Amino acid sequence: MRAVHRISLITSPEERQAFERIGIDLQGKGYFEIDESDPRWPHAHRMAVEFQMLDLSYAEFTEAERRGATYLMAYGAWEHGYPESFQDGGYERTTYDSTKVCVSCGVGRIQVSPFRISGAPKWGSRSVRMLCCIQDEFFVTPESWENVFKPFGIECREVVFHKTGQAVDNMVQLNITSVARLDVKGLRFNDCPICGHRKYPYDLTGRYYHPMPENTSAPIFKSDIYWGTDAAAWKTIIVSQELYGAAKKAGLKGIGFLPCRAQGINPEDSGKLDRCSVFAPIPLRVLPPRVGEDSLGLNS
Secondary structure (H helix, E strand, C coil), rough: CCEEEHHHHHCCHHHHHHHHCCCCCCCCCCEEEEEECCCHHHHHHHHHHHCCCEEEEEEEHHHHHCCCCEEEEEEECCCCCCCCCCCCCCHHHHHHHHHHHHHCCCCCCCCCCEECCCCCCCCCCCEEEECCCCCCCCCCCCHHHHHHHHHHHCEEEEEEECCCCCEEEEEEECCCCCCECCCCCCEEEEEECCCCCCCCCCCCCCCCCCECCCCCCCCCEEEEEEEECCCCEEECEEEEHHHHHHHHCCCCCCEEEEECCCCCCCCCCCCCCCCCCCCCCCCCCCCCCEEEECCEEEEC
16 A cells, blocks of 8 residues: 655645655646655655644555455545535435534534436446445446446336436445444544434545445445435445456446455554545546546546
8 A cells, every 4th residue: 555645735846845845856746646655755744834834634545455345435536517406405305305404513414315417427447436425325337337237136117217217227225234343443423402313424544445334234324324424424335355356356336345344444554644634435536537547446
């Protein structure tokens, strides 16, 4: 695993000169990326703290590390399109039982109707997507569901056009019904003052691996806990090694994977990060696209 940091918000000549003195050529940009194994990292980290820079960190796992994991957290490497109607929040009322949702923390969404979209998606070479702001549901092509997910007993739900209510013929939603407990020892949490539900900010600084779930026979399932801050609340989606292998073999694009591991900061990671670092559980939208295989998962 490689721990990579993107240091950004470098604006003043003084800040630029400080980084150039330790051998970091910004090439006219206001950011740079650096690996924790780079000998310049301790100095760069110290200056990022001193100048109060934005430090976003992410992990690059090898295929061997992903193959060695019993479970992997699945994330959307292609987040595209919005549920309808998104602008006025109407999808909340039409898709979920809104009477059970806490207005303060967002916990309690129960889907009761199909997601609605404005038009048929253009998949290109991709076959998996997430809708913007819907972080705990996957949408796939019918062919991908038939060939990869259905053999594992995973059902699907229809997606409909917003104006007509007719089923979209080239997209379905994976119906993920199983839930498993996660090992969240040592993770920060907040209890909602209104409903009392506990929610975990998705900040795994210094850990990088997703928390390990309890053993389960389900090939795909959601975390028992909610993640997020303020009114945002979602559950992470986790898959078995067997399903990951099938997705990899099929060459699914638009989905990525992070290995799961028991919590606790590794001795070799201890002391490397502090409060100025923010871990990105999925590829950051501000990061430049990578060519070829997505180093955090599969092809994007």
